[in-house]
Amino acid sequence: MSDTAMTAPGGHDDDGTTRRDFLLFTTLTVGATGAALAVWPLIDTMNPAKDVLALSSTEVDLTPVQEGQAITVVWRGKPVFIRRRTQAEIAAARSVKVSDLPDPQPDTARVKQPAWLILVGVCTHLGCIPLGQKSGDTRGDYGGWFCPCHGSHYDTSGRIRRGPAPANLTVPPYEFLNDNSVRIG
Amino acid sequence: MSKPTWTNPVVRWIDYRLPVFTFANEQLIEYPTPKNLNYWWNFGSLAGIVLVIMIATGIFLAMHYTPHVSLAFASVERIMRDVNYGWLIRYIHMNGASFFFICVYIHLFRGLYYGSYKSPRELLWIIGVLIILTMMATAFMGYVLPWGQMSFWGATVITNLFSAIPVVGQSIVSWLWGGFSVDNPTLNRFFSLHYLLPFIIFALVFLHLWALHAHHSSNPVGIDMKGPQDSIPFHPYYTVKDAFGLGVLMLVLLGFVFFAPNFFGEPDNYIEANPLVTPTHIVPEWYLLPFYAILRAIPNKLLGVIAMFGSILILVLVPWLDTSRVRSARFRPVYRVFFWVFLLDCIVLGYVGANPPEGYFITVGQLATFWYFFHFVIVLPLVGWLERPRPLPDSISASVMAGKGKEAGHA
Amino acid sequence: MHKALLAALLAVAFFVPQSSSRAAEGPALPAQAWSFKGAFGTYDRAAVRRGLQVYREVCAACHSLNLVAFRHLGDVGFQEAEIKAVAEAYKVKDGPDDAGDMFERAGRPSDYFPAPFANTKAARASNGGALPPDLSLMTKARKQGPDYVYALLTGFKAPPAGFSLMAGMNYNEHFPGRQIAMAPPLAEGALTFADGTQSSVSQMARDVTTFLSWTAEPEMEARKRLGVKVLLFLLVLTGLLYALKRAIWQKLH
Numbered sequence: 001m002s003d004t005a006m007t008a009p010g011g012h013d014d015d016g017t018t019r020r021d022f023l024l025f026t027t028l029t030v031g032a033t034g035a036a037l038a039v040w041p042l043i044d045t046m047n048p049a050k051d052v053l054a055l056s057s058t059e060v061d062l063t064p065v066q067e068g069q070a071i072t073v074v075w076r077g078k079p080v081f082i083r084r085r086t087q088a089e090i091a092a093a094r095s096v097k098v099s100d101l102p103d104p105q106p107d108t109a110r111v112k113q114p115a116w117l118i119l120v121g122v123c124t125h126l127g128c129i130p131l132g133q134k135s136g137d138t139r140g141d142y143g144g145w146f147c148p149c150h151g152s153h154y155d156t157s158g159r160i161r162r163g164p165a166p167a168n169l170t171v172p173p174y175e176f177l178n179d180n181s182v183r184i185g
Numbered sequence: 186m187s188k189p190t191w192t193n194p195v196v197r198w199i200d201y202r203l204p205v206f207t208f209a210n211e212q213l214i215e216y217p218t219p220k221n222l223n224y225w226w227n228f229g230s231l232a233g234i235v236l237v238i239m240i241a242t243g244i245f246l247a248m249h250y251t252p253h254v255s256l257a258f259a260s261v262e263r264i265m266r267d268v269n270y271g272w273l274i275r276y277i278h279m280n281g282a283s284f285f286f287i288c289v290y291i292h293l294f295r296g297l298y299y300g301s302y303k304s305p306r307e308l309l310w311i312i313g314v315l316i317i318l319t320m321m322a323t324a325f326m327g328y329v330l331p332w333g334q335m336s337f338w339g340a341t342v343i344t345n346l347f348s349a350i351p352v353v354g355q356s357i358v359s360w361l362w363g364g365f366s367v368d369n370p371t372l373n374r375f376f377s378l379h380y381l382l383p384f385i386i387f388a389l390v391f392l393h394l395w396a397l398h399a400h401h402s403s404n405p406v407g408i409d410m411k412g413p414q415d416s417i418p419f420h421p422y423y424t425v426k427d428a429f430g431l432g433v434l435m436l437v438l439l440g441f442v443f444f445a446p447n448f449f450g451e452p453d454n455y456i457e458a459n460p461l462v463t464p465t466h467i468v469p470e471w472y473l474l475p476f477y478a479i480l481r482a483i484p485n486k487l488l489g490v491i492a493m494f495g496s497i498l499i500l501v502l503v504p505w506l507d508t509s510r511v512r513s514a515r516f517r518p519v520y521r522v523f524f525w526v527f528l529l530d531c532i533v534l535g536y537v538g539a540n541p542p543e544g545y546f547i548t549v550g551q552l553a554t555f556w557y558f559f560h561f562v563i564v565l566p567l568v569g570w571l572e573r574p575r576p577l578p579d580s581i582s583a584s585v586m587a588g589k590g591k592e593a594g595h596a
Numbered sequence: 597m598h599k600a601l602l603a604a605l606l607a608v609a610f611f612v613p614q615s616s617s618r619a620a621e622g623p624a625l626p627a628q629a630w631s632f633k634g635a636f637g638t639y640d641r642a643a644v645r646r647g648l649q650v651y652r653e654v655c656a657a658c659h660s661l662n663l664v665a666f667r668h669l670g671d672v673g674f675q676e677a678e679i680k681a682v683a684e685a686y687k688v689k690d691g692p693d694d695a696g697d698m699f700e701r702a703g704r705p706s707d708y709f710p711a712p713f714a715n716t717k718a719a720r721a722s723n724g725g726a727l728p729p730d731l732s733l734m735t736k737a738r739k740q741g742p743d744y745v746y747a748l749l750t751g752f753k754a755p756p757a758g759f760s761l762m763a764g765m766n767y768n769e770h771f772p773g774r775q776i777a778m779a780p781p782l783a784e785g786a787l788t789f790a791d792g793t794q795s796s797v798s799q800m801a802r803d804v805t806t807f808l809s810w811t812a813e814p815e816m817e818a819r820k821r822l823g824v825k826v827l828l829f830l831l832v833l834t835g836l837l838y839a840l841k842r843a844i845w846q847k848l849h
Contacts, residue, residue, distance in 0.1 A: 432834030443823025
């Protein structure tokens with residue numbers, strides 16, 4: 001195609017040719033740049049819109065949660081597990097040898113206040129929701145959560161202990177506004 | 186046309202099995218085109234590009250639009266306010282519709298002026314008329330989607346046209362609505378069809394081009410190419426000319442998009458649809474105004490509807506109504522006058538369509554409607570028989586030489 | 597010659613403004629000098645702030661602003677803390693809570709301006725049968741929108757002799773039909789502007805119109821900014837294409 005462009009009218013013998021090749025090159029460059037820039041707005045419409053981003057944080061009142069209980073809240077369309085751990089659960093989470101874990105991480109790096117464990121409730125294997133929030137649920141072999149899809153066991157710090165999941169349950173960004181409320185996101 | 190030998194082995198491998206490169210070379214690069222096409226010949230390819238722009242922006246708008254009566258208006262406003270670049274995509278789509286019609290109407294009048302519809306290009310012309318019809322349906326349904334006052338009442342008025350059909354009219358209207366008024370089922374099906382029809386337009390454009398390439402472009406002098414001296418390869422001559430035309434079109438289109446995005450629109454469409462309140466003055470989009478004027482010019486409902494559809498369908502017959510054997514109006518002194526009168530008539534119809542049917546607008550609308558049909562049914566055949574065309578040049582290249590002499594003389 | 601003629605005709609066809617019967621009903625709208633007019637116009641930030649105050653203290657009693665969220669105020673120079681303060685002044689209905697009840701809480705930046713009435717029927721019932729329209733798009737939903745809103749707000753007069761005004765209506769020469777259910781909303785000194793500006797009727801009308809122009813076209817400033825860049829770019833590209841076209845066609849001529 002470019003061959004045709006070069007040779008079409010008149011060939012290379014006249015003085016205008018070099019100027020024209022330069023002009024062709026410049027125009028094609030500018031035009032291609034413009035076309036590429038024009039595609040961006042189309043692609044960007046598919047990124048999260050402003051109203052979606054505005055709802056990207058959620059505030060949770062922790063007052064009704066008793067020790068040993070858990071609540072599930074929705075944050076960015078996903079369940080977030082908030083568990084008020086017992087002393088025994090905290091102790092269990094902290095007594096494990098970190099280097100033995102599939103995804104080594106100390107419990108202290110996963111909580112801001114030891115009593116409150118806040119996790120994105122999505123199994124890191126293939127995205128199922130693990131069991132363990134309701135009182136009748138099985139909590140797996142390590143007292144945390146158990147994913148029924150492919151049998152991943154999580155401990156009382158939400159760390160993967162056994163099963164196909166490659167990583168610990170994700171800790172979302174959050175901060176305590178005061179002792180009784182937390183903002184996730 | 187010599188079959189090119191491809192040097193790139195990948196290209197050669199593909200081309201042997203699926204000769205896309207040979208096809209592109211024949212139809213887009215070496216494709217012999219009359220050397221004397223003027224800028225009015227740009228508008229066909231421009232319309233094609235606007236179609237692509239409309240489909241591209243439309244696909245992305247559809248990702249954010251909700252076709253439900255209680256959500257549609259708000260979802261369009263969400264596109265305008267919250268979706269990244271949503272306002273840009275929507276305004277391009279909105280103004281693009283107008284520019285699609287601008288390009289196609291110029292293309293149509295160019296065909297009328299230069300007699301591009303004459304043998305052997307009758308089918309090419311008829312497919313073009315089908316494209317315009319499909320475009321109108323698409324544009325009409327697209328205008329309903331934002332669910333503003335004009336959307337709703339435009340849809341009500343236009344769908345009610347079908348009630349003019351004897352016996353089955355009312356059944357057809359409620360079939361179109363999917364209910365007893367323009368409502369959620371109507372909006373849903375209009376959205377579905379608005380997404381479908383552009384692809385049908387695309388297919389029709391393909392047929393349009395196929396027919397075009399069978400006998401090549403007509404040209405301003407209207408005589409056929411008689412040999413290589415009359416033609417030039419499409420690339421680079423017309424690719425660069427079309428690209429330049431596209432640049433100008435984009436300047437104008439984006440000028441409106443960025444600085445007067447609602448110029449072609451009606452303020453009433455920024456009021457959410459309300460089935461209980463009719464706007465004081467219902468007008469369709471500007472590109473449908475002449476046909477709307479024809480509809481209203483005739484006091485009988487059924488005849489008005491027939492006249493309106495007839496005003497578009499009569500274009501199909503133009504290749505046979507025009508009895509002159511000379512294509513280009515350049516050599517037809519009488520037809521040329523009637524062409525300009527006809528164009529003026531269409532503009533008058535558009536102006537009448539934009540105004541309320543009161544006072545002298547009624548008379549003017551009726552006269553203009555009469556002239557619209559008179560032009561096709563009486564003027565075209567009679568002028569063809571009675572007019573004495575000026576002598577045609579021997580060939581395209583001869584006319585180009587003569588033209589150059591004239592230009593030089595002026596300069 | 598023909599080309600010029602055709603171009604002129606097409607120009608007439610496309611650019612003749614569609615005259616409307618509404619235009620005949622009132623005196624012509626005087627064109628105001630708005631800060632947001634023209635290719636480089638922007639919203640006067642101070643006027644938008646005052647206009648928000650007018651909306652909150654006057655218009656919001658009857659008119660909703662359904663399409664505007666508090667967070668949108670960030671586009672016209674409000675700081676995050678200011679947006680929060682505006683939002684928290686409103687009670688927003690939320691729920692259901694765990695007991696299944698709806699409850700009220702303070703507004704958040706992501707909330708939309710709450711409507712004064714629960715639905716259109718309630719709005720009509722409280723306004724003698726007339727429906728106060730939503731104001732989010734008002735300046736886009738009328739011809740010469742900003743001029744119209746300003747003219748309407750300042751256009752209340754005593755009816756001329758012989759004009760029969762219906763009960764509960766007010767005379768306003770810029771409203772279609774000249775009678776409007778809305779009582780004159782603005783009175784001299786009706787509110788105290790936070791920035792100390794004199795709150796004359798025309799000042800308040802001007803400011804709230806600026807505010808409503810922003811709510812109608814929040815994208816306007818970004819649009820014009822991008823537009824200047826895009827058009828300059830296209831001008832260069834089109835110029836190059838023209839030069840290239842001439843260079844390529846030169847051999848033929």
